[in-house]
Amino acid sequence: MNLNTVERVGLERQNPPGRRITKTRYKTLDANEAVARIAYALNEVIAIYPITPASPMGEWADAWSSRVVKNLWHTVPEIVEMQSEAGAAGVIHGALQTGALSTTFTSSQGLLLMIPNMYKIAGELTPTVFHVAARSIAAQALSIFGDHSDVMAARATGWAMLCSASVQEAQDLALIAHAATLESRIPFLHFFDGFRTSHEISKIVTLSEEVLREMINEERVHEHRARALSPDHPVIRGTAQNPDVYFQARETVNPFYVACPKIVQRTMDRFAELTGRRYGLFEYHGSTDAERVVILMGSGCEAVHETVDFLDAQNEKVGVLKVRLYRPFDAQAFVKMLPSDVRCIAVLDRTKEPGAGGEPLYLDCVNALCEEGRRDVRVVGGRYGLSSKEFTPAVIKAVFDNLAKQSPRNHFTVGIDDDLSHTSLDVDRNFSIETADVVRAQFFGLGSDGTVGANKESIKIIGENTDYFAQGYFVYDSKKSGAMTISHLRFGPRPIRSTYLISKANFVACHQPVLLETCDVLKDLAPSGTFLLNSPLGPDRVWGRLPEAVQRRLIEQRAKFFVIDGNKVARDAGMGGRINTIMQTCFFATSGVLPAQDAIEAIKNSIRKTYAKKGDEIVQMNLRAVDESLAHLYQVEVPDAVTPGTSGPNGELKRAPEFVRNVLGEIIAGRGDRVPVGALPNDGTYPTGSAQWEKRNLASEVPVWDPAVCIQCGKCVMVCPHAVIRSKAYEAAVLHGAPSSFKSAEARFPEWKGLKYTLQVAVEDCTGCGICVDVCPARNKSEARLKAINMQPQLPQRERERENWNFFLSIPEMDRRQVSTDHVRKMQIQQPLFEFSGACAGCGETPYIKLLTQLFGDRLIIANATGCSSIYGGNLPTTPYTKDANGRGPAWANSLFEDNAEFGLGFRVSLDKQQEFAGELLQQLSPQIGRRLTTEIVNARQRDEADIFDQRERVAELKRRLESIGGPHAKRLLALADTLVRKSVWIVGGDGWGYDIGYGGLDHVLASGHNVKVLLLDTEVYSNTGGQCSKSTPRAAVAKFASGGKRGPKKDLGLIAMTYGNIYVASVAMGARDEHTLKTFLEAEAYDGPALIIAYSHCIAHGINMTTAMQNQKAAVNTGQWLLYRYNPERVQLGENPLHLDSSAPHTKVADYFKLEQRFKMLEMSEPRAAKELLAQAQADVNARRALYEFLATRKFNATPNS
Amino acid sequence: MNLTTRYLGFKLRTPLVPSASPLSEKIDNIKRLEDAGAAAVVFHSLFEEQIHRDHHDLNYYLEQGTESFAESLTYFPDRAEFKVGPEAYLEHIAQAKAAVGIPIIGSLNGSTFGGWLGYARQIEQAGADALELNIYSIQSDPDVRGEDIETHYLNILAAIKAEVKIPVAVKLSPFFTNFARFAREADRNGANALVLFNRFYQPDIELETLEISPNILLSTPMAMRLPMRWIAMLYGRIGANLAATSGIHRATDALKMLMAGADVTMLCSILLRRGIDHIRVIEHEICEWMEEHEYESVEQLKGSMSQKNCPDPSAFERAQYMRALQTYPAAEI
Secondary structure, three states, X not given: OOOOHHHHOOOEOOOOOOOOOOOOOEEEEEHHHHHHHHHHHOOOEEEEOOOOOOHHHHHHHHHHHHOOOOOOOOOOOEEEEOOOHHHHHHHHHHHXXXXXXXXXXXXXXXXXXXXXXXXXXXXXXXXXXXXXXXXXXXXXXXXXXXXXXXXXXXXXXXXXXXXXXXXXXXXXXXXXXXXXXHHHOOOEEEEEEOOOOOOOEEEEEOOEHHHHHHHOOHHHHHHHHHOOOOOOOOOOOOOOOOOOOHHHHHHHHHHHHHHHHHHHHHHHHHHHHHHOOOOOOEEEEEOOOOOEEEEEOOOHHHHHHHHHHHHHOOOOOEXXXXXXXXXXXOHHHHHHHOOOOOOEEEEEEOOOOOOOOOOHHHHHHHHHXXXXXXXXXXXXXXXXXXXXXXXXXXHHXXXXXXXXXXXXXXXXXXXXXXXXXXXXXXXXXXOOOOOOOOEEEEEEEEXXXXXXXXXXXXXXXXXXXXXOEEEEEEXXXXXXXXXXXXXXXXXXXXXXXXXXXXXXXXXXXXOOOOHHHHOOOOOOEEEEEEEEEEOOOOOOOHHHHOOHHHHHHHHHOOOEXXXXXXXHHHHHHOOOOOOHHHHHHHHHHHHOOOOHHHHHHHHHHHHHHHHHHHOHHHHHHHHHHHHHHHHOEEEEOOOOOOOOOOOOOOOHHHHOOHHHHHHHHHHHOOOHHHOOXXXXXXXOOOOOOXXXXXXXXXXXXXXXXXXXXXXXXXXXXXXXXXXXXXXEEEOHHHHXXXXXXXXXXXXOOHHHOOOEEXXXXXXXXXXXXXXXXHHOOOEOOOOOOOEOEEEEEOHHHHHHHHHHHHHHHHOOOOOHHHOOOOOHHHHOOOOOOEOOOOOOOOOOOHHHHHHHHHHHHHHEEEEEOOOHHHHHHHOOOOOOXXXXXXXXXXXXXXXXXXXXXXXXXXXXXXXXXXXXXXXXXXXXXXXXXXXXXXXXXXXXXXXXXXXXXXXXXXXXXXXXXXXXXXXXXXXXXXXXXXHHXXXXXXXXXXXXXXXXXOXXXXXXXXXXXXXXXXXXXXXXXXXXXXXXXXXXXXXXOOEEOEOOOOOOOOOOHHHHHHOOOOOEEEEEOOOOOHHHHHHXXXXXXXXXXXXXEEEEOOOHHHOOOHHHHHHHHHHHHHOOOOOOEEEOOHHHHOOOOOEEEOOOOOOOOHHHHHOOOHHHHHHHHHOHHHHHHHHHHHHHHHHHHHHHHHHHHHOOOOOOOOO | OEOOEEEOOEEXXXXXXXXXXXXXXXXXXXXXXXXXXXXXXXXXXXEHHHHHHHHHHHHHHHHOOOOOEOOEOOOOOOOOOOOOOOHHHHXXXXXXXXXXXXXXXXXXXXXXXXXXXXXXXXXXXXXXXXXXXXXXXXXXXXXXOHHHHHHHHHHHHXXXXXXXXXXXXXXXXXXXXXXXXHHHHHHHXXXXXXXXXXXOOEEEEEOOOOEEEEEOOOOOHHHHHXXXXXXXXXXXXOOOEEEEOOOOOOHHHHHHHHHHOOOEEEEOHHHHHXXXXXXXXXXXXXXXXXXXXXXXXXXXXXXXXXXXXXOOHHHHHOOHHHHHHXXXXXXXX
């Protein structure tokens, strides 16, 4: 393959290379892609590691490399995925030291992990660029969204910091950074706002190969190589220095920092000569005699720019100073750019530095003005836009208004309501500067319907087929199932600087009618705007079925209203639930953004281009859908009056606790932006048990129980990812007062003789995945197509089952001491304390977590690594962890991605220490407390539910006695008494954590011998960030960062752990053998030492049918691809082999399993030869591993410890 | 012993031809088949329906869960292209052609008219010496007339004959109201050979799991009776070659088929059961039998027991139950 590299990454060849290369070539793309193109073209070694929102840059680089795309020097860059950002920085440091042009991409916590190396790289004057999609740092909570907290944390490293404010700038400054670093020898951190810029799709002018060549000084590249470490001209770097010279040596770099700003400006000037686009270290825009100026950097500059234009047109005399080169901060250049009449300045920081005299940019500006003799200017600082908080013209106007005051508020916040510290500026929310010549469209859809994908295509169609500039920004849900998306699209004759959401839309589309009930879809519809609705109701019936508020809004706004049954058109065209093409066609047909016929042809061309690689069948299917869409699109006459219709969303919230109702409820309703500071917890502590109030009604079909067929095996309850299927056994008398439709059966097991049994479904919380029906083993004797649970439409049952569910909840749980945990069918009546999470429909991880909470939830503390499980476990607004009737339940916390094992160990040693201290106090106070109670407490075994129940009773008694005893010792013991009841510490995380970034810590914690349990949810990819390869990814699987299929084998983490000899290790797959899974959880908990359970977790990133995914688990085990085993060190004491191999010898081939999963099948379709080779190797892996485990499991052991 | 025969215009060394089966999926197997004496190889079928299914699967799973959650907007790497069509199959034909000297017969099961034509053309372009059309679908719509189905099949055949230059065989099922008429029409529409008969996956019921499990069982020698009857009846009455398939396990089975009028006898189940080298055994035993019974060539015995040439032509037209009834003494009925 000999592709023309630079063309493939979007750079155009132009002849002949001239001084001014003016040919304009537009492309519509986001900043991640734009930056990755430049970085890829200008580097030889690229180290990558996934982190939102920077992951796509690494993904692009990996994809291009696997397609043998070459860089500017016609060689394919080496892409190296590392185990963490710290590792990536280390690789880059090494690659730079040995002369390669090297780069990486990161964000947030990832950048923090790179900081130690960044000091080194800068200290050694090494040219490189790190591209950063700037994002919040986890503090009181994690946030994936954009602000400058991360880059500001790196400002002391000695790196130059160059900030881009738009997609166009991100591309251009990426090149300028690479050119300038070579000239200056100062490493560059090039950053742009996460999501707002990294993910905004924009029409930009792309750069040609010639521009890159002209910009990169080859001599400097040669100098970089000449400085490289080589045994041919050996030197040493990284010495240790002493008090005598370290200080002086540290000062040697000063001239480079002095020179750097001028080099950057020269580079910018050269760029301007070549492209016509001019940049400055600081760029002023606005009135030349402005009195009020706002200073900031990043995407907010764009919004201020257009607001300044608006205000200056009204003679406001305002301006904006955009900071591009933040480090080294050139004070002279900065002051020079300010208008001479400036009287008052607001410096806006998109970060927070608690306890500082001001935020960093503010302090830099104050210092510069002081040092450059402009003390006449009044300067105030403020915070804005943290975690992508909206930064709109209304907010910006509030900042200018503040500057106009006699005494402007300093250290303010803007864009929030700070009712606690009263720092916030008042904002006129109605202020808008949207112009009439810009088309603004909003689309409400679900992730599963393809709305966002279609809109991205629409932007490209308009951007690349018209003179219009285009912008697309997408707002996603915090849930992974039933996720709502809102697309914001703008099209206009000028470059679009509106880096904020649309507030006045002249087109609104609602792609899912259910969203009309759950959110205010028409809130932003402008007068005379167009509303397009996908609805199964035709033009004659739809109006009366709209919520009254929607009807009212349409009448008020004199809207044009169109309706289409997009789902029917999609079904008829063979597209299932994907209505993307249909709604895209309707948008073009009704919005008027393009002439209809031209638009249709453009859509069809786009379809041919987009879907060609998936086969002509798919192309034709979409083309049919386009034609059918137009035939089924109807305009609906908007009457003058409202017809009584539906109203009222979620009523459950009204019954919720106050905090859930007033704070979390506001977030659920989409009004989280209005929640004031004072309403929120100040330390990140939130109540559990809140997911139960968020009735999402996602499923069109839900399982319905047939008591006559059910064998009460509990399998459906066990696999339900969202804990919506529950079972209870109870006294028949409980049924008095039950709703008439409430179902029950005689309990089948001898222990439950005389009791009633009910399997109840929470239909309003169900995601409709159907995995329960798939695993149900019972079939109807007369109609074998029916099982004991069957999927049926949700709507007809909603009201009835809501009542039944509430009655079911009122039935008392069985006393935990009476519940046998030795079989799934019995233990599954235990109450799950993890319910209704936002995980994907059919998630393979959550059933394990649910099981954990059923077994040990009332004494469980979870340390959760960042990843899917921390997102569906702890993303606001609601949390799935909940409490039992006694108010007990899992306590949960997330520290970081990389430190989770250590975090959990901290729980353990802390609890153990406190328990020990409590024991000591207990002994000291024994005479007063009573020797018998003291002895019983100290000697309590606490091995099972009954033991723990008894211990709780004793501790309750102890507390009572301590209250009456009084004195400092008693008080101390009272504070610690609860630690005398055993607590179960479980460390939970995915394979990205356990195999890669957190492996060192996990290894250490397991080796420590402390009594911690690890549940490793192994999806074999970084699921949460979109399916990047981890060391758990099996050979031959296609994943991001392994586009050509994983070449190496999966790491055998369990085997490594077994080598210590004192760690309980198990490998489970619930879909293959649920009883085995249950047994391992019980054994791990009972083992007095560290335990590791590696749990096969199917995942949407495998490209599988999520309804039948448990069958994939079974296939993995049947082929030997996944082994079931238990390694219990306690067996050694009995003279037994500690390893039990619990899965039988494979009876089918690995190929049979591979056929079930697109991650393997894809390779056959893309690289059939490699697929064949890797399949053979994968089979060999399985054979060899099986043989090894059989050998280990059959070894003779004697009773000598450590055999 | 002269075992040569003519089939689809090729002079074959023997009448023993492995039929469409998984054996042709590996080049090594094809080489071994040639070494063992196979006179030609019919490839496993290219199923258009499977290709369409793969397209839909790929499309579905690449899009599943995408653009829903801000951290994971996609789940798979962006690929410039996928080989989602018949590329692997076509490449396999080309490799087989390069690896062996015997004729390679491609096999195609289409599901759309365009698919039949397009894939037939591509199989020819890949280098196949001939094409076998695997025409059959389970028709359960009571509104569709049998005649329409037959017309549809014939239209496909005629169109493919117009599309490709290589010989075209048609593998048929016996499920026609009047098979003789359809065979004649297929002959008239250009079929170079009729392959009798196709065997299909048939559903079974799993009693323990109460599930339907479609599978195919290896044939037994009994399966050869039906094709043998029709080959015997068609021999000499149509111009197309006749290929016998189903239940040919022994040399005697092959001999019977040849005597009924088959130009080639196709082997599948026996090779899957006994291995590729069993072709040698069958060939050897054919030679032995022919020598023992003083036949000189396959051509000599071909059709000798066809309806046209056998001592009791009506025997082929009797229905089985009539024959059974007639064997009982009248008094016992």
